Amino acid sequence: MNGDLLLTNCTVVDGRVVTGTGPVPDAAVWVRSGRIAAVGPVEPVRAQAYAAGTVAEHDLTGAYLTPGLVNMHTHLSLSLPGEGGDGVRGMGPHELALYMADGARRTLLSGVTTVRCVAEKDHADFALRRAIDAGQAAGPRIYTAGRALVCTGGHGHGGTETLECDGPDEFRRGVRSQVRAGADLIKVMISGGIAGEHEQIDTPQLLPDELAAVLDTAHAWGRKVTAHAGPAGAIADAVERGLDCVEHGYQLTAPVAAAMAARGTALVPTLLVTRCKDFFDELAVPDWMKSRSLAAGPRHLESFGLAVAAGVEVLLGSDMPPFWPFEGTTATVRELEHMSEGGIGPARALYAGTLGPVRWLGAEPDLGTVKVGKLADLIAMDGDPSADPSAFRTIRWVMKQGRVVRDDRADRSRP
Numbered sequence: 001m002n003g004d005l006l007l008t009n010c011t012v013v014d015g016r017v018v019t020g021t022g023p024v025p026d027a028a029v030w031v032r033s034g035r036i037a038a039v040g041p042v043e044p045v046r047a048q049a050y051a052a053g054t055v056a057e058h059d060l061t062g063a064y065l066t067p068g069l070v071n072m073h074t075h076l077s078l079s080l081p082g083e084g085g086d087g088v089r090g091m092g093p094h095e096l097a098l099y100m101a102d103g104a105r106r107t108l109l110s111g112v113t114t115v116r117c118v119a120e121k122d123h124a125d126f127a128l129r130r131a132i133d134a135g136q137a138a139g140p141r142i143y144t145a146g147r148a149l150v151c152t153g154g155h156g157h158g159g160t161e162t163l164e165c166d167g168p169d170e171f172r173r174g175v176r177s178q179v180r181a182g183a184d185l186i187k188v189m190i191s192g193g194i195a196g197e198h199e200q201i202d203t204p205q206l207l208p209d210e211l212a213a214v215l216d217t218a219h220a221w222g223r224k225v226t227a228h229a230g231p232a233g234a235i236a237d238a239v240e241r242g243l244d245c246v247e248h249g250y251q252l253t254a255p256v257a258a259a260m261a262a263r264g265t266a267l268v269p270t271l272l273v274t275r276c277k278d279f280f281d282e283l284a285v286p287d288w289m290k291s292r293s294l295a296a297g298p299r300h301l302e303s304f305g306l307a308v309a310a311g312v313e314v315l316l317g318s319d320m321p322p323f324w325p326f327e328g329t330t331a332t333v334r335e336l337e338h339m340s341e342g343g344i345g346p347a348r349a350l351y352a353g354t355l356g357p358v359r360w361l362g363a364e365p366d367l368g369t370v371k372v373g374k375l376a377d378l379i380a381m382d383g384d385p386s387a388d389p390s391a392f393r394t395i396r397w398v399m400k401q402g403r404v405v406r407d408d409r410a411d412r413s414r415p
Contacts, residue, residue, distance in 0.1 A: 005031045006049045008042055010060040014067050014369045015355030017347045017386045031376040034402035039370055063380035068113025070357035071332050072268045073317025076100040077121040084283030100128050104139030106323035109406050110330045111395040113377040114141040118187045119148035119161040126182050143361050145187035146178040154205040155189040155196045168213035175217040186218040189228040194293045201250050202231035215242050232256045239265045250296055252303040257310035266360055267307050268317035271338040274300040308343040316353040333392040340389045349389045376402040
């Protein structure tokens with residue numbers, strides 16, 4: 001379906017529930033030229049739509065309608081250690097482009113309408129973004145960091161999704177090279193992690209002048225910086241110097257969490273990565289990685305709780321491919337469930353998966369809520385996600401910029 005569309009028989013709910021804006025039952029949403037032209041009680045919206053001309057109506061049969069999900073930690077070219085990752089690493093450029101395009105399509109169909117890529121191979125993410133924007137490929141909106149910056153031998157080194165740098169000059173050049181390629185943000189690895197065999201989670205990997213070079217250069221070019229980071233000490237230094245976002249944050253302390261909250265540094269906790277043994281088994285990752293991941297799980301969850309208690313802005317990001325089938329749902333939805341259960345609750349989880357990420361990306365004028373003037377990136381499901389994030393398991397309808405890309409009930413009615 002394209003063009004003007006009147007969505008009826010739905011309850012509208014979005015991340016504004018955290019400020020007391022409750023669901024709107026018996027609602028309608030008029031979509032015109034890819035944007036939301038009206039939203040509210042069905043009869044006034046219907047009258048407004050029909051006064052403007054002929055409109056196609058689509059009955060959502062009692063669904064809850066929300067903005068599309070935003071996954072802030074995505075790798076469409078992910079290749080972990082092990083047999084599964086070896087297959088991706090062995091792809092030529094044409095195979096890789098097709099593989100990433102298929103992942104993007106599956107991501108969109110899963111209800112994730114926007115992603116933030118935080119290290120992709122060969123700058124293929126930029127070509128994929130152009131193809132999606134031009135309508136040549138199906139996929140979510142892509143905000144990307146290009147290649148992540150690492151020290152020689154640092155976390156993620158050795159692949160074409162990272163760029164090894166040493167010293168302030170090289171890190172400055174690294175930032176500028178990603179901006180030149182079209183990066184919306186900069187990703188830097190400031191500590192070890194789960195997937196590095198010859199490091200530990202708490203291994204510091206950047207010198208103070210190198211980190212300062214990344215932050216100062218990126219901010220001068222108007223780009224935010226997010227950091228792969230585990231230990232509290234490395235995170236504290238980066239937050240003090242102006243870091244915009246922390247990925248993982250495995251070992252936060254209460255004082256560091258308080259500093260993040262005070263300075264507005266967000267956290268994308270990726271709780272899945274320390275509780276996904278079945279995923280690791282599926283990809284045949286080595287035993288050392290599985291052991292490190294699972295052992296880090298309790299401290300990781302404690303760290304998340306400290307961030308929540310301190311008032312840190314926490315945002316949805318799975319690290320696993322957003323669409324990946326996992327524990328009866330997708331990686332994105334499972335992550336959101338973990339976040340809700342870990343202390344933020346359902347309403348805040350809805351915010352963390354929609355409006356919160358959109359605000360961090362600077363895209364609030366166009367995305368994040370079901371309001372007049374916003375782009376019509378919408379998803380429909382059977383349950384109320386503001387009461388239980390598991391409602392996202394029932395997503396059955398997806399729209400991106402006014403175009404319906406998934407409609408399970410219509411598909412079932414076709415021969």
